[in-house]
Amino acid sequence: MRGLVKTYPAPRGRRRRSTGAPVLASDGVDIEVAAGEIFGLLGPNGAGKTTLVRQLTGLLRPDRGSIDLLGHDLVRHPRRAARLLAYLGQESGALDELTVALAAETTGRLRGLEPAAARRERDAVLDELGLGPLAGRPLKQLSGGQRRLACVATALVAGRPVLVLDEPTTGMDPVARRAVWAAIDRRRAEHGTTVVLVTHNVIEAETVLDRVAVLETGRVIACDTPGGLKALVGDEVRLDLVWRDEAPLWLPAVAALRPGAVEAGRRWTLRLPPERARAAVTEVTTGPAFAALDDFTLATPTLEDVYLALGGQGEGLVRA
């Protein structure tokens, strides 16, 4: 994707009078994804992640810029996207009343598989994701995580060379998540499948992605491996302190920590060089400060810290 720009017209109120400025949802985005890569788009809600993948999947036409997918110009031929990639959107409305098995089989048929091949792939994918026992249940009777897993199954049917997955593991339990990532890894190892993944879960981003682009209000503010991005924030560590009640500000050591802390209710979050953090831990875990302390954690930086260090304004990232 090169120089991608997409502007939504300003939201219009009654009598078609404009109620605000036009929304620049993709603001000159340049992204290059290598074949066989698991590439992530990370950012809070409203950062423009979904707008970007909707352009990549041919659902939305960019105002400017170019999209080259496996040698095909998708701005000129948006319909070709459907013949190259499988897209997992955030909604399951089209499949809700089908059974899990029929949703997978029909999607396979609509990706061009013959009936026998569609049934074979359906059985293989349901088996791979552990959906066998749910095969006969309509999607809308399933829990959110199970339904999401069934939608992932439909995206994996008929093995496309590129998978575009918009928050695939939302609501899933750890077992289902592992099944999804194992299935994706297998496709990459066996067929060199490329994956573009939208997520706002920083832990997932760190563990499964090869590279990640951090998005903020329609712009890419950083793009590197998760390790490379974390090196940007240097060797600072994060110290979280949760007080039982009020923070004991009458203690000088605690009062000295306050200016650098981000406060959220009883939780203070501090980003400190390691030796300062160690000293702070010693201060708050001894004497009267410890009596006021409910919980504390000392952690190496996450992509959330990177996002904030890069000037990210949103607070929609999830650590789970």
Added chain:
Amino acid sequence: MSAVPHPLAPAVRVWPALRAVYVAQLSRARVARIPLLFVATFQSIGIMVLMRGVVDGGSGDEARAVVAGSAVLVVAFVALNLLAQYFGQLRAGGGIDHYATLPVPAAAVALGTAAAYASFTVPGVIVTAVSGALLYQLPLGGLWVLLAVIPLAGAALAGLGAALGLLAPRAELATLCGQLGMSAALLLGVLPAARLPEPVRWLRELLPSTYGVEALAEVLRPGPDWGVVLVNLAVCAGVGVLALALATWAYRRAAVSRPA
């Protein structure tokens, strides 16, 4: 990503795609819509029982109009009203993205869904027509014409329902349009045309279900005029083609223009 473009997976042709959508939709209808089919059938039978109090049995215009109108009303309930709701919700909820990112022609999705909803009405229409003919002492011999009336009226009404659902700016409006369309099919179909004032008769001519009703009413007469039946079925088929073309166009429009 590479110098040589990656080969494209084959695009799916209209018929296999239509069949896959049809089979999936019909099975979904079986699970989720059977209670509604009962509602549609009982509604029509209820209307016939109610009207029996004021309309004499035998093959008078009124009796035939009531039975034919009630039978086609089942099609209107499912194909027009429920399909408008289905597509309205699908569009509003972003469900169309699923189909729009599959290599299938727009016509296959719109027509496959419409065909499934129309087929789904078959048992209800037959039950309504047979029980109506018995209730009003009308000849049953011509009811095989339902084999043509259901698909043709089904095409016209389902096409209209799909188009309403896809074109309505909001899902609630789609539901409202579907309900209004069904009310129109009820009032303008069940009452004999001769009793309606002139402007309402014009409206009746515009309603796609009218021609199915007319064809069915004709065969409920002893010694029907098959020419009249054929002309009505032909008009119904023509309206059906137009309605389905409109639905396909509306689907294509909805698939590319939905804002995120």
